[in-house]
Amino acid sequence: MTDPFTLSMLLIVALALSGLSVGIAMMCGSFLYLILMDMRFPRGFDPSITTEQLLQGLYNGYTLLAIPLFILAADIMNVGSLADRLLRFCQALVGRFRGGLGHVNVVSSVIFSGMSGSAVADAVGMGKIVINLMTRDGRYTPAYAAAITAATATVGPIIPPSIPMVLYALVSDQSIGYLFAAGLLPGLLMAAMMALTNFLIARRRGFPVDEAVPLRELPRATFEAFPALMLPVILLGGIYGGVMTPTEAAAVAAAYALTISVVFYRSVSFDAFWAALKAGSRSTGAIGVLIAGSITFNYVITREDIPNALAGFLAGFDLGPTGFLIPVNLLLLALGCVLEGGAIILIVLPILLPTAQALGVDLVHFGVITVVNAMIGLVTPPYGLLLFITANITNQPVGRIIAEIWPFILALFAALAAITFLPDFVLWLPRLLGYTG
Incomplete structure (x- = not known):
């Protein structure tokens, strides 16, 4: 049999x-x-024990509540005018340089990532607006605008808050606060690498220098975007100041986004809010099904003793932490070509985590490496969800976007190498906040 x-x-x-x-x-x-x-x-x-495992996994997963709340916050920001105001602020800040709208794309993704925690929300929200801005008057090709938008959206779940980090905390039993802190510097490094790539491409192709926004208008743009810019400050300050848990911070994010959109900007109608609730419910349902399936399947993996078997197999090769992380990166990058990031975190990581821990790999560092790999998978063919999203926005063939995105993928690979081989760089901020790993 x-x-x-x-x-x-x-x-x-x-x-x-x-x-x-x-x-x-x-x-x-x-x-x-x-x-x-x-x-x-x-x-x-x-x-019947699997039913008990499933119910306990969901009932005890208090941190899972953060996921629908962060999704709701992102959807509210997308239906309001926050994205427009943030974009004007970014354009006033970096739009004056060669390839300026490409830099605007990068900076807007960094700022929006501090609010949504989702790469898809970044691409659909800020991405749609900045693509229209870049392709207006033919200054940038639609394929290039789509490529840089897809690439910069990968920063979203690295800079806190981050929905994939919440999923990683679920399977690894690590602190969400320390995981959020560990993602900040790597996320900024990824953004810097893509800004450098955009600068080099802009010089080689002779992209235009956009008309500079007068410096006297910067205070006004900052004032209009200030309520939105304060959201990451409130979230991270509350978490690391001990005022709120990450789950409570997600609730604050949703409430704050709704308040400033309705009261301050007056840009969200009841119909728009209802649409945001429905969109958030669909996204939450999809993630919930994935989590339920992974909890059930993890019981199967545990019963088959696969993590210990893998650990015993790798022990024969006398691998150190670095020797383990290199093939793991290659494996996760390959899986990212065909699997969605959440599936990688929930299915594959429970198999790898015991081995990583046995070899002395810091699990917070490992979490950042995992999420970065999963986000790179969103822009690598053939699956590349962000490729299909930006192709739909620009009505461009996916193949044309793939041809434009390779320099940015190489930049992300370089950032991944630095994140992998420089654990002190990743863990500097968590240790500053009290992490002892």
Whole structure:
């Protein structure tokens, strides 16, 4: 009789390739495993324990509440005028340099990332506006505008707050606050690398120098964007000041975004707010199904003792932390070409985490490496969700966007190498805040 685990894996792969949600595919594969194990060991196996595992995983996952709240905050900002005001502020700040609108794209992604925690929200919200600005009057090709928008959106979940970091905290039992802190400098490094890439391309192609916004208008642009700019300050100050937990900070983010959009900017109608609620519910539902499927499948992985088997296999190669991280990076980058980032974090990491810990890899550092890999996967073909989103915005063939995005992918690879081999750089801020790892 064929091994139940092998059959369950084949079913998961087949269902996922057929277009079914990865979360539902994992549930189906896990249920098949449970049925086959119950048939093989009718008296020594209790399949009902998985129901208990699932309910406990969801009931005890208090931090999971942060995910729908951060999603709601991002959707409210997208339906309001926050993105427009932030963009005007960024244009006044860096639009005067060669390739200025490309730099505006980078800086706006950095600022918006401190509010949404989602790469998709960045690409759909700020990305749609800045692409229209870049392609107006033919100053930039639509494919280049789409490529730099997709690339810069990867910064969103690295700079806190971050939805993928919350998922990583769920599977690794690490502090969300320290994970958020660890992502700040790597996120800024990624943004700097993409700004440098845009500068070099702008010089080589002779991109125009945009008309500079007079410096006397910078205070006005700053004042108009100030309420929105204060959101990351309130969130991070509250978390690291001990005033609120990350989950409470997510609730504050949603409430603050709604308040300034309705009261201060007066840019959100009831219909727009209702649309944001529906969009947030759909996104939350999709992530919830993925989490439920991963909790069920993780029980299967644990019962098969796969993490310990992998640790024993790698122990034979006498790998140190660096020797372990190199093949892990290659594995995660390869998986990112075909899997969504949340699936990588929830499915693959439970297998790798025990080995990483046994080899002395700091798990907060490992979390940043994992999330960066997952975000690079959003812009690598053939899956590349951000490629399809920006292609839809610009009505460009995905192949044309891929041809333009390779320099930015190489820049992200360089940033990933620095993040991997310089753990002190990643952990400097968490240690400053009291982290002892």
